[in-house]
Amino acid sequence: MDLPHPTLLRSFLMVAETKSFTLAAARLGVRQSTVSQHIRRLEDDIQRLLFARDTHAVALTPDGDALIAFARGVMEANARMERFVTGSALRGRLRFGASEDFVLSELPDVLAEFAETHSSIDLELTVGISGILYERYDAGELDLIFVKRRSGDERGQMAWREQLVWLGRPGIRPDPERPLPLVLFPPPSVTRALALDALDRGGRSWRVACTSGSFSGLRAATMAGLGVTAHSARLMPAGLVPLPASRDLPALGLMEFVVIGPGPQHEAATALTATILSNAGRLQKAGR
Numbered sequence: 001m002d003l004p005h006p007t008l009l010r011s012f013l014m015v016a017e018t019k020s021f022t023l024a025a026a027r028l029g030v031r032q033s034t035v036s037q038h039i040r041r042l043e044d045d046i047q048r049l050l051f052a053r054d055t056h057a058v059a060l061t062p063d064g065d066a067l068i069a070f071a072r073g074v075m076e077a078n079a080r081m082e083r084f085v086t087g088s089a090l091r092g093r094l095r096f097g098a099s100e101d102f103v104l105s106e107l108p109d110v111l112a113e114f115a116e117t118h119s120s121i122d123l124e125l126t127v128g129i130s131g132i133l134y135e136r137y138d139a140g141e142l143d144l145i146f147v148k149r150r151s152g153d154e155r156g157q158m159a160w161r162e163q164l165v166w167l168g169r170p171g172i173r174p175d176p177e178r179p180l181p182l183v184l185f186p187p188p189s190v191t192r193a194l195a196l197d198a199l200d201r202g203g204r205s206w207r208v209a210c211t212s213g214s215f216s217g218l219r220a221a222t223m224a225g226l227g228v229t230a231h232s233a234r235l236m237p238a239g240l241v242p243l244p245a246s247r248d249l250p251a252l253g254l255m256e257f258v259v260i261g262p263g264p265q266h267e268a269a270t271a272l273t274a275t276i277l278s279n280a281g282r283l284q285k286a287g288r
Helices: 006-018 021-028 032-046 062-086 107-117 130-138 190-201 215-223 267-278
Strands: 051-053 058-060 092-099 121-128 144-148 157-168 180-184 206-211 229-232 241-243 254-260
Touching: 006 021, 006 032, 006 062, 021 032, 058 062, 062 267, 092 130, 092 267, 107 121, 107 267, 121 130, 121 267, 130 144, 130 190, 144 190, 144 267, 157 190, 157 267, 180 190, 180 215, 180 229, 190 229, 190 254, 206 215, 215 229, 254 267
Parallel strands: 092 121, 092 144, 180 206
Antiparallel strands: 051 058, 144 254, 157 229, 157 241, 157 254
């Protein structure tokens, strides 16, 4: 079986992102019928049903969800091949903001590989909490951000979705009769907002025992036993353990990591977006 054509994969990824054939067609600049034909051809080629459709919504099937990483990898490889064949090199400055959550991940290696491939791009990196990065992006101070999805903000391409969990030092057992001591980023942290909302909805009293603008500060305070923190399950730092959800420690639910940028008109941002999405599997692991 031949590999699917990149045009079909591009339509597939756009429908997966927008959850709409109509929006996907508008962003791609083609007719909705064309996008529908691309999806049907792709499903026929790989003999898999990719979307569950009804009159109200479009949702990925398990096979469709599994195809996303492969499709992104093919698109990135195709882009690299095109740059090699045409001999064109991307140039300019790219102001990139990444969430503190990736400090201990493989993001530095991914960025190093990107810089090596695109040596004519001047990459400026800003690391901070997601809420601040949103503000700087909206103010025009950053070209591209890799952040946790903010409640009610549908922008960006999703890299992955995962569980948010409570973390603490080994052996810690918060007293259910006393306010839960928390170690959190300051506002407008996305994780902070999710954690406090879960506690308030669960009727659990709380107090902020420590606030830090850096992830290393939060980790140190949590390891010292000052309180518990909320964090990505997959990017869990060494020395901390997940705490099981209970009546006194409500479940935090899912969160999404997304890449938000200006669109295809900014070629450098588009290239870095493709690099991040194609390396999502690597970035979901914390460094040790």
